[in-house]
Amino acid sequence: MKAKPRGIPVVKKFFRETPEGIEVIASRCSRCGSYFFPVKKVCPHCLDETMEEVPISGKGTLISFSVSYDGLRGIKPPYAFGYVKLKEGFMLFSLLTDCEPFEEKLKIGMPVEMVIEEMGEDFYGNVLYTYKFRPSEDQS
């Protein structure tokens, strides 16, 4: 999943620039296959610098969700968020998008897919982008 969002990343190391656009990356241990997000250098299982940077599939299921009625900096309430289990097997916290009305659209266990979108502004007024997940038709 690649995108060409406006602004700067909410956290730089979540993303990688490619000629086709921005993508979200994780570390995978080339020895034991474990995934880590965000990227890191050393695999705690193999105790070696065996990591390779890999793009995240962006496909997963919604473990659980909630809706915040309190704002955060540039994020206007109400907004939805949840834990997502990715196809790769690891879990990730994320904002949820394209899912209103929340309590109707969002279901525990539903398939979701990753997008890169704007997320408010930082203290200096820079537009931020981040990854989010939205409901997906894809059951695979």
Place this chain on the structure above:
Amino acid sequence: MRKTAVVGAAQTPFGKLYERDTRDLAEEAVFKALKDAGARPSDIQVAFVGSGGMDPTTPMMIGQIALEQLGIKGIPITRVENACASGSNAFHLAWLAVQTGMYDVALALGVEKMSTPTPEQARMAMRLGGGDALLEGSMGLFPPGIFAMIAQIYMEKYDCRREDLAMISVKNHKHASLNPLAQYQKEVTLEEVMNSRQVAYPLGVLDCCPISDGAACAIIASEDAVKRFSSKPVWIRASVQVSGTYEDLDDLRPDTTQRAGFQAYEMAGVGPEDIDLAEVHDCFTFAEIMHYEDLGFCNLGEGARYIREGKPFLGREKPVNTSGGLLAKGHPLAATGIAQVYEIVQQLRGQAGPRQVEGARIGLTHNGGGFRHGDVGIVTVHILER
């Protein structure tokens, strides 16, 4: 294991105490704990000071500055920061210091100022600092949201309804109405909780602990040193601290609290059935339901029924959060863990007044701190006996 006891304990009033600062809150708690023990500042040999540092004016080496107010100086003093478990962690380290045999008398203080400069700033700090700021806090997760997500799965899987969550708040406000040091000494109704302003679906504002200021202090002594003090000792039968394991769990239900509870029961040689009363970390209503199960007060999936049957109310089977808990007594982060100890000490000494649990012999405290990747960062459990 060396036999150790709490020989002094105290708590300031909790609340949004705009006119008070870290120093005078600490001064009051330490002064009252020394008086309670019949101790002199020079009796204290080592001290640990919990501080979440929520107030931007909280200085580095706050331990030295806070304790100097009462003339406790020259000795080793260490600040402990472990999120909402900072206070109980300071208490655990004070206990550990006496356990080593190196010291006979140790002091644990927890102090937190959250209402200044503004509660909004405190809430923002909690979002970014209450857990994994980089990965979760900066992306919109905040403490009520974490427990809301766990509650959602739980309520889908087990017999637990919205009103069961609300009943926790009703109970703890009812208990707090009997506690002159509590932030909210007014009862609330089930309807008020269920209709309270939404914070994180399904949790409303009355399902959430407040922003609070306050301090609490405890003095611990070895068996040999207990006789130096005039108070009735309350024995520390278990003191346990564990950390989260942050596994990828589909049910967001890690075993961190269970591990802490199990280790504490083993250390004390007692079981959940022996606990007469408990102070548990009810940061949000749902959390208390989950902790009934984690601490073995009931089976997995039966937490909601436990509150529905009224068992944790004062005067019933096993009163939980007789102080009002975090929800109604208030939650000045680093003060909370030691305030829990204070409540149990009052109860075991028979000094809890209108909220006294008759015949209480063994009490438990459970304090959690921080959150990341679906797991709690720090859990401490203490078991005290008269």
